[in-house]
Amino acid sequence: MVATTPRASEVGAGASALYPEHYPAGRGAGHPTGVCVPTGEVAVDRLDVAALVRAAAGGDQSAWNALVERFAGLVWHVARAHRLDAADAADVSQTVWLRLVESLPRLREPAAVPGWIVTTTRHECLRVIRRSGREIPDDSTRLAERPTAADASPEALAERGEQRALVRLALDRLPIRCRTLLCALAYTPDASYADISAALDMPVGSIGPTRSRCLQQLRRELVAGGAVEPE
Amino acid sequence: MPDSSMPDSSMPSLDPRDRHLLDQLRTALDQTEPVPAAVLTAARASLTWLTIDAELATLAEDSALLGSSVRSAPALATPRVLTFECSTGVLVFEVTPAGERRGIMGQADRAAHLLIRHSGGTIDAYTDEYGRFRVDDVLAGPVSLRCTFTDAPHAPIVTSWVVV
Numbered sequence: 001m002v003a004t005t006p007r008a009s010e011v012g013a014g015a016s017a018l019y020p021e022h023y024p025a026g027r028g029a030g031h032p033t034g035v036c037v038p039t040g041e042v043a044v045d046r047l048d049v050a051a052l053v054r055a056a057a058g059g060d061q062s063a064w065n066a067l068v069e070r071f072a073g074l075v076w077h078v079a080r081a082h083r084l085d086a087a088d089a090a091d092v093s094q095t096v097w098l099r100l101v102e103s104l105p106r107l108r109e110p111a112a113v114p115g116w117i118v119t120t121t122r123h124e125c126l127r128v129i130r131r132s133g134r135e136i137p138d139d140s141t142r143l144a145e146r147p148t149a150a151d152a153s154p155e156a157l158a159e160r161g162e163q164r165a166l167v168r169l170a171l172d173r174l175p176i177r178c179r180t181l182l183c184a185l186a187y188t189p190d191a192s193y194a195d196i197s198a199a200l201d202m203p204v205g206s207i208g209p210t211r212s213r214c215l216q217q218l219r220r221e222l223v224a225g226g227a228v229e230p231e
Numbered sequence: 232m233p234d235s236s237m238p239d240s241s242m243p244s245l246d247p248r249d250r251h252l253l254d255q256l257r258t259a260l261d262q263t264e265p266v267p268a269a270v271l272t273a274a275r276a277s278l279t280w281l282t283i284d285a286e287l288a289t290l291a292e293d294s295a296l297l298g299s300s301v302r303s304a305p306a307l308a309t310p311r312v313l314t315f316e317c318s319t320g321v322l323v324f325e326v327t328p329a330g331e332r333r334g335i336m337g338q339a340d341r342a343a344h345l346l347i348r349h350s351g352g353t354i355d356a357y358t359d360e361y362g363r364f365r366v367d368d369v370l371a372g373p374v375s376l377r378c379t380f381t382d383a384p385h386a387p388i389v390t391s392w393v394v395v
Binding site for chain 1: 245249250252253254255256257258259260261262263264265266267269270271273274275277278280281282283287293295296350372373375389391392393394
C-alpha cells in the first residue's frame with residue numbers, strides 16, 4: 001500500500017478550491033475572476049509566516065520556536081542535499097538560524113523568509129564545500145560517498161515495503177539542482193516563482209520546466225528503485 | 232514595493248498529483264532523517280542573540296574562499312582573514328585553529344569593548360587604543376563579535392555570524 005498523507009484526498013478532490021492562486025483566472029473551478037479571495041491556504045500561510053517573523057523580531061520566543069519547527073527540516077535537508085555530512089549540516093543549520101536572528105530586525109519582507117532561508121542555506125553549504133577543498137557537487141555526483149548497507153539496499157527496502165526510505169533513496173539519486181529544488185518545494189509548496197527564482201538563482205522562466213523535469217526524474221527513480229507509483 | 236502578504240505569481244499548475252508527490256517527499260525526509268534534537272535545541276536558543284541596537288557588519292571578504300581553488304592546502308597554510316563591513320565601520324580578524332579552539336586576532340576602527348559570541352558562550356575583551364585585539368579559547372563553530380566603542384558616540388557594530 002502507498003502511504004498517504006491525511007491531506008492527500010483533499011488535495012486530489014478540491015485542489016483548485018484549496019489553492020485558488022495556483023490556477024489562472026478562468027481555469028479555477030468556480031472562482032469568480034477578478035475577485036481577490038485571500039482565504040486560500042497560500043495567503044494564510046504567507047501571513048502566518050510574516051506574523052511569526054514580526055513577533056520573533058520583537059523577541060517572542062514561542063513565535064521563534066514555531067518558525068524553527070516549521071523550517072528546520074528545510075534547512076537540514078537542503079544542506080544534506082548538498083551532500084554535507086551531519087557535522088557540517090549542523091554547522092550550516094546553526095549559522096542559518098543565527099543569521100536569521102541577526103536579520104530579523106532588518107527584514108523588509110517577512111513573508112519572503114522561506115526563500116531567504118533557502119538562499120542562505122545554499123550559500124553556507126557552498127562556503128563549507130569550497131573551504132574544505134571538495135568539489136562543488138555537480139549533476140554527475142551520485143551516491144558513491146554514502147555507502148548503502150546491505151539491509152538498506154533498494155531490494156531489501158522494497159521487500160519490507162519501506163516506501164519512505166525508497167522515496168528518500170530516489171531523491172538522493174537525482175542531480176543536485178533537482179535535489180535542492182524538490183527539497184525546497186517539499187517544504188514550501190506554496191512558494192511563488194519569484195521566491196524560488198531568487199532562492200535558487202534560477203531564471204523565473206526556467207522554474208516551471210525544471211520543476212516538471214525534476215518531478216518526472218523523481219518518479220522514474222522511484223519506479224527504478226522498486227517503489228510503488230506514489231498515487 | 233508589492234504587498235508581501237499577497238501571493239505574487241504563485242506556482243501555477245502545480246497539479247494535485249505533483250503536490251501529493253511533494254507531500255510524500257517531505258514526509259519521507261522528515262521520517263527517514265529527522266532534524267537532530269541538538270540542532271533543533273541550538274536553533275531555538277539562537278533567539279537569545281537578538282540584537283537590535285547595533286549596526287550589522289556583513290562578511291565582505293573571506294581569505295579561505297579567495298581563488299576558489301578546489302585545493303585546500305593553501306587555505307589551511309595561512310591564517311584565515313575575515314573582513315566585515317558596515318556603513319559605519321570595518322572590522323578585520325584572522326583565525327588560527329588549535330584543535331577545537333580558535334585564536335582570533337584583529338582590529339576595529341578604534342578602541343572598543345568586545346563581546347565575542349561563540350558556541351561556548353561569550354568572552355569579554357578590550358582592544359588597545361588602536362582597536363587591536365587578541366582572544367584565545369574561542370570554540371570552533373559560529374562566532375560573532377559585538378563591538379561597543381568606548382570613546383566615541385558611534386553605534387555598536389555586530390559582525391555577521393560565521394563558522395570558524
